[in-house]
Amino acid sequence: MIYQMQLMKLFKKNNKKEKFVQKNNLKSYIKSKKCFKLILGANNENYSEIEKLVALYSAAGCRFFDINASMKSINAAQRGLKYSQKNKDCFLCVSVGADNDPHLAKCKINENICKICEKCISECLQSAIYKVNNKILINEKNCIGCSRCYDICPFNAIEKYQKIQDWQKNLPELMKLCDCIEFHIISDNIEEINEKWNYLLQNYNGILSICADRSIFSDNILINQLKNMISKNPDNIMIQADGAPMSGGKNDYKTTLQAVAAADIILKSGISVPVIISGGTNSKSAKLAKLCKVDISGVAIGSYARKIVKKYIEKEDFLYNKKYFNEALKIAKKLVNEI
Ligand code: SF4
Numbered sequence: 495m496i497y498q499m500q501l502m503k504l505f506k507k508n509n510k511k512e513k514f515v516q517k518n519n520l521k522s523y524i525k526s527k528k529c530f531k532l533i534l535g536a537n538n539e540n541y542s543e544i545e546k547l548v549a550l551y552s553a554a555g556c557r558f559f560d561i562n563a564s565m566k567s568i569n570a571a572q573r574g575l576k577y578s579q580k581n582k583d584c585f586l587c588v589s590v591g592a593d594n595d596p597h598l599a600k601c602k603i604n605e606n607i608c609k610i611c612e613k614c615i616s617e618c619l620q621s622a623i624y625k626v627n628n629k630i631l632i633n634e635k636n637c638i639g640c641s642r643c644y645d646i647c648p649f650n651a652i653e654k655y656q657k658i659q660d661w662q663k664n665l666p667e668l669m670k671l672c673d674c675i676e677f678h679i680i681s682d683n684i685e686e687i688n689e690k691w692n693y694l695l696q697n698y699n700g701i702l703s704i705c706a707d708r709s710i711f712s713d714n715i716l717i718n719q720l721k722n723m724i725s726k727n728p729d730n731i732m733i734q735a736d737g738a739p740m741s742g743g744k745n746d747y748k749t750t751l752q753a754v755a756a757a758d759i760i761l762k763s764g765i766s767v768p769v770i771i772s773g774g775t776n777s778k779s780a781k782l783a784k785l786c787k788v789d790i791s792g793v794a795i796g797s798y799a800r801k802i803v804k805k806y807i808e809k810e811d812f813l814y815n816k817k818y819f820n821e822a823l824k825i826a827k828k829l830v831n832e833i
């Protein structure tokens with residue numbers, strides 16, 4: 495019994511030490527200004543895709559992965575890291591948010607309005623929309639709520655709905671396994687934002703990332719809100735300046751411009767925590783930030799990073815087929831090295 499208690503103590507001690515080391519390693523990685531984060535989607539529940547993408551991008555040199563806040567996503571990401579044997583070098587971040595945040599939305603089709611024109615099918619980078627028995631449907635698991643289908647539908651047949659995460663319930667378990675929690679604050683419910691943020695500050699001692707954009711607040715209100723959130727623990731906080739569109743998928747300067755502009759406003763306000771950019775980001779993002787003299791610490795890429803390797807990831811045997819894996823690896827490495 496005494497021996498078991500000693501073992502438990504040792505386990506707890508080692509666990510704490512490992513967490514502390516990972517936290518410092520993640521801080522150094524962000525401070526290197528070469529931080530590349532792969533966004534798998536705050537609402538992406540396609541676990542096979544998560545496993546394959548984490549395996550591929552970790553092998554390509556990416557060290558930071560942003561996933562849905564569930565044990566299933568963490569397990570899928572860990573399987574991917576085991577495959578590439580990069581478990582010890584990489585950091586997992588789970589994304590949570592205010593209830594109204596668009597990153598927690600999904601889309602569905604109103605069958606009574608849909609004219610089956612099929613325009614939305616090719617627009618979806620997640621391959622979530624399909625036609626069966628003369629109906630257009632969305633696979634909820636694959637939908638990340640990017641709104642591309644919603645924006646393109648000529649008949650307004652697509653509706654958005656919020657898929658609220660019960661992340662506070664799962665947090666004790668998630669906290670043990672992730673190095674970072676990202677809190678999305680794109681909502682006008684400031685009271686809810688502050689309440690949930692305080693909860694995170696009190697309960698989590700890893701890195702906290704705030705994902706914010708300029709769509710809801712004026713620049714002044716946004717900056718004041720960020721300063722207020724950071725003031726209690728600036729050492730463990732970073733910001734992800736989010737641009738629009740949320741899911742660009744295009745590889746040009748225009749698509750990534752809003753992300754760089756959001757980072758510029760935040761950095762010019764005197765906020766001194768590291769800032770990375772997301773939202774419409776692509777292989778041009780780091781270059782654009784440099785050209786505009788916006789001193790970001792890195793780039794988080796979602797849709798574009800997934801799109802360029804999509805045809806390989808969709809293969810069932812992707813992880814067992816060296817030819818597919820190596821071809822995709824070349825593409826992924828090129829993108830990671832652009833940062
Ligand atoms: S674009 Fe709109 S109308 Fe066309 S198939 Fe999709 S949901 Fe239906």
Ligand code: SF4
Pocket residue numbers: 600601617618619620621622623632636637638639640641642643644
């Ligand atoms: S386009 Fe975006 S919002 Fe529409 S189904 Fe695909 S992932 Fe979901």
